[in-house]
Amino acid sequence: MVLERIESPADLKALDPTELPVLADELRAAIIASVARVGGHLGSNLGVVELSIALHRVFTSPQDLLLWDTGHQAYVHKMLTGRRAMFDTLRQAGGLSGYPSRAESEHDVIENSHASTALSWAFGIARGEAAKDPSDRRQVVSVVGDGALTGGMAYEALNNLGHHRLPVLIVLNDNGRSYAETVGRLSERMSDLRTDPRYRTWRARIDRVLARLPLAERAADASLEALKQFVSDAPALQSFVEALGVRYLGPVDGHDHERLEHALTHAKRLEGPVLVHVLTEKGKGYTPAETDLEKHLHDTSAFDVATGRSASSKPRSWTQAFSDTVTDIGCRRRDVVAVTAAMPGSTGLLPLAARRPDQVLDVGIAEQHAVTAAAGMAHAGLTPLIAVYSTFFARGFDQANLDVGLHDEHVIFSFDRAGITGDDGASHHGVLDLALMLRIPTATVLAPSCEEDLTALLEVAVDLDGPVSVRFPKGDAVAAASLGLDGPGDGLAARRIREGADACVLAVGDRLGPALEAADLLGEHGLDVAVWDVRCVRPADGAMLAAAAAAPLVVTVENGYVAGGAGSHLADRIVELAGVGQAPPVLRLGVPDTYLQHAKPAQILAELGLDAAGIAAGIRKVLTDA
Known part of the structure; x- marks a missing residue:
């Protein structure tokens, strides 16, 4: 096996180019086998196999700094940097983290599990490198993708990178998806091919696919159409980033070893910030992951390799209980609008979206915008409910405090995965939401102890005034009877x-x-x-x-x-x-x-x-x- 010979990036550089496809196949097989056994992020990592190989062949880590945004797409990076033998311990106590970890390896710079932040890291590091003697400066490479460019922080960083002309190489890993299909695929054609009839036919097919997906805010909505147009035309992306002072190269086939290495080598020689636009397929090489349109194989528990489905039946989860309740409430009350930050499947909103598509709003990975937009909706007479993992709420706390709390707007925050969550580690434990919500003086803070109370308290929450939060943990829902209770409590x-x-x-x-x-x-x-x-x-x-x-x-x-x-x-x-x-x-x-x-x-x-x-x-x- 080729993979068994790779103990460091130096071993990778010594490979003959003809061995690279074999290595890619072996990496995919190893990732599928490990994630099937212990769970983890599958689709995103299968999509970056060739890209990860190319990055480590063109650049020299850890001298060159590779920053992953988000960090859950760094499994191949881990295997190529000396951790292959430990991969069976992924996400296990005392084993490998599911994200980059400085404690594990000098090749890991940031544990970046919250999207849209790596470009700001890149700007800061590059600014520090610029103060050094030229002979001591390190190359900074930021791999951005998996929906990170739907977050506003990424654009703030792009603006500063272009303005200060810092030599950061940005790799846009474009697979057209974050947790769910929120935006269209980027065109594989350069600007001189935009008028090709085959290109127009391809775009028409994408439009039809988007129209069929069971998510709210379809292409008829002007804001989504504008976003889709922006990210589905390479020329538009090129114009946008170059207007910010960032040079654009691509699109490049993210599964073509030769073209990837050529593009990265060329970009490495250029001065100032450069964005290399790479087209990848999420779940590449594994049919269940390639066709996974919701989220199942994005972040999965153990599963059967043959089918891609869980190897055993699962008890009813807290998220399912929430999903049933919010769907019922939404179908009864047209004023209720559920808001998600690119996670409609993970937070249980797809059933409501299927029945009431105009009552589910997916804003992308943009929690700050989600919260303030919800404040505006509440002010206009709607009843917005933000469904978000507890750990991601911290990203929108300022808005929750000043836009929702200060204005006493009736916005309901539903915190999924509240409390200790386990396998994903330090960045994903939902341990802040109680402390944060209690800093908002006007907020009602609810904590159901059983499934029946989750339903009852959500029903109460939609009729309260001001900010309201409801939290529930990851895992199996608890029935009232198992606690010796005869049903939900009364009111508050x-x-x-x-x-x-x-x-x-x-x-x-x-x-x-x-x-x-x-x-x-x-x-x-x-x-x-x-x-x-x-x-x-x-x-x-x-x-x-x-x-x-x-x-x-x-x-x-x-x-x-x-x-x-x-x-x-x-x-x-x-x-x-x-x-x-x-x-x-x-x-x-x-x-x-x-x-x-x-x-x-x-x-x-x-x-x-x-x-x-x-x-x-x-x-x-x-x-x-x-």
Whole structure:
């Protein structure tokens, strides 16, 4: 095998060009086998095999700096830089990260798992390199793609790169897709072929494909048509980037080894910023990934290689529960508009989009724009609901605070993957949303503990005033019956699930189940603790606060940052109610201020003391030491 001979980029450079197609096939086979076993990002990495090979043959990493935007397309890069033998540990505890990682390799510069940022990194690094002696300067190469150019930050960086004439080589990996098919494919023709009848026929086919896709904002919409026109004409892209002072080369076939190396070598010799436009096929070489129009094989769990589908049936997820509820609400209420940042499939909006396409808006990877646009929609009388992963909400916090919060607009934020998420590591844990939403004074902050409560609280949320957030974790939905509950709670009221005189536990969201188990464990040691399902962190239920203020010990438990989170907020409300010096001590359990690496969520939660055993141990220690 050719791949077995590659331990570093130097080995790659020594290959005969005739060996490169064989290496590409072996890389694809290795990626499919590993991701099928442990999960990961498949389609994007199959699409950049030839590009990754060419980059490492033309440039010399780590002397030359390769910046990946987004980092989930760096699997081939990892295998070519000495980590092939470890690839079976991908996304496993103690194994390889699913993103570039400085801790793993000197070939990794940035762990860039949030899109549209690598060009700003490139600008900053190139600015620093420019201050060095010319003989010491390093080449900066930024691989941008997978929808990153739908994010405004990328254009801010392009503007500065062109203005300052910094020597950054930008590789636009254009596969026409981010998480979903949000924009059209780029033309493979140069400007002198735009009038070719075959080109016009090809464009007509693309229009028909886009019209059939089950997403909102079709080509009839002027804004999407303008975006599609911009990114589906190489001449238009060329005019745009060159107007910013960035030289354009391409389009180049991203699966042609010879042409890729020729284009990159040519670009390397040019002065100033250069964009090399590379056309790739997401999922190249694996039919289920090539034809995956939603997201299934973008970021997947383990699957059957023969079919591309999950090897086993999955329990109902929190996202599915949310999807059913928002679809039902949207079909009943025409004022409700669901907003997504290029993730309609991942956040469960496709069923609503199929039935009410005018009530789902996909803005691309542009969370800031999504939030402020939602504020505008709310002001105009609509009821916007932003469906977003918790980790990505931080990108739009300023807008949530000042455009939504300050103006007290009724925008609903639905935070999927809230709390510890596991395999994707530090950048994807959803541990900030509670702390951030609680900094918006007018926001109602909801945390359902079961599937029935998620539905009930969403129904309440659409009729509230001002900003509202609803959070739920990654993974299998929890039924009310499994918690000993007979259904959802009432309105925004908290509910006392268990009586107890020794301590009062205020459990937030998905920590209710472990808190109840902890109470059982403590009972075995003669300790009797009350357990409340908080449901609404703000405004907190008065009866719950009064009960807590009268307890000898209050314990708050949350799946998020403990500093400034739900526990801190509830503790403050208890002090206000009981008075300074009269309030009981509060033990706040949650995620500490640290960056948590990848492992299964259950393992991480146990290590943090947020499972049943950990909660019980924390309470017992306080009570027995008192």
